[in-house]
Amino acid sequence: MRRLYRRACSRGTRFVVQSEAFRQRLLALLGPDTDVGVVWNNCNRDSIDDPQHVLSTRPRRLLLVSRIDTEGKGIDLAIAALAQLDPEYTLTIVGDGEDLAVLRSEHGTNERLSFLGRVENASRLMSVYDMLVAPSRLDAYPNVVLEGLWHRIPIVASDIEGHRSILGEDYPLAPLTAAGLAQSIRRRAEDDAFNREILRLQELRREHHIFDWVDECARELFLP
Numbered sequence: 001m002r003r004l005y006r007r008a009c010s011r012g013t014r015f016v017v018q019s020e021a022f023r024q025r026l027l028a029l030l031g032p033d034t035d036v037g038v039v040w041n042n043c044n045r046d047s048i049d050d051p052q053h054v055l056s057t058r059p060r061r062l063l064l065v066s067r068i069d070t071e072g073k074g075i076d077l078a079i080a081a082l083a084q085l086d087p088e089y090t091l092t093i094v095g096d097g098e099d100l101a102v103l104r105s106e107h108g109t110n111e112r113l114s115f116l117g118r119v120e121n122a123s124r125l126m127s128v129y130d131m132l133v134a135p136s137r138l139d140a141y142p143n144v145v146l147e148g149l150w151h152r153i154p155i156v157a158s159d160i161e162g163h164r165s166i167l168g169e170d171y172p173l174a175p176l177t178a179a180g181l182a183q184s185i186r187r188r189a190e191d192d193a194f195n196r197e198i199l200r201l202q203e204l205r206r207e208h209h210i211f212d213w214v215d216e217c218a219r220e221l222f223l224p
Helices: 002-011 020-030 075-083 099-108 122-128 143-150 161-167 178-188 192-208 211-220
Strands: 015-016 037-038 061-064 089-094 111-118 132-133 155-157
Touching: 015 211, 020 037, 020 161, 037 155, 037 192, 061 075, 061 122, 075 089, 075 178, 089 122, 111 155, 111 161, 122 143, 132 143, 132 178, 143 155, 143 161, 143 192, 155 161, 155 178, 161 192, 178 192
Parallel strands: 015 037, 061 089, 061 132, 089 111, 132 155
Antiparallel strands: none
8 A cells, every 4th residue: 555655646746635644644655855735624615505503402412424334433432322321312323334234223223313324415414403423433534523513513523633633632522432422422412611612612613624625725736
């Protein structure tokens, strides 16, 4: 794989990647003097509906939008966390993948848990749920978190590099355990002062990600 990357990059003189983590990996692969810029993904206003989110007080409707990769995307953590929350909490999982049939078979009788499968423009659902849960164990720069920022839905995300790159160093992220995820969800739902502060941080990161991606890439590639 490293050889393929080197071959693919052999004719380039300047590169643009989507995160600082990717930049460091490319520098390690190609050498510290390689010219590498960073343009993170944006909140694409042309492909995401206008935000219409209104947070309810009851019930607590949690949304998880992901490829159904149980371990990598942390879906098992979200399901285990749900079991530690009060009965008023429900979890809807949107997405398709190899593990979907298995999960439906294992959890089909759980009335608090539902699987919608693949949904076109799934970000539209964010306007009718109370919280977005992003429990991935590994993710580079997940668009679903950007879509959550755009829709101003409260976000509970796991403590991984990809989420911190989007939400910022001062954003409280959830530990990669079912108990830690449940605690973070509960605090977001029940601690009004904490939730207001987190929504303030989300709004700052939202504004940070509203820009023209093509223009920014062109600026990184062609301007000195």
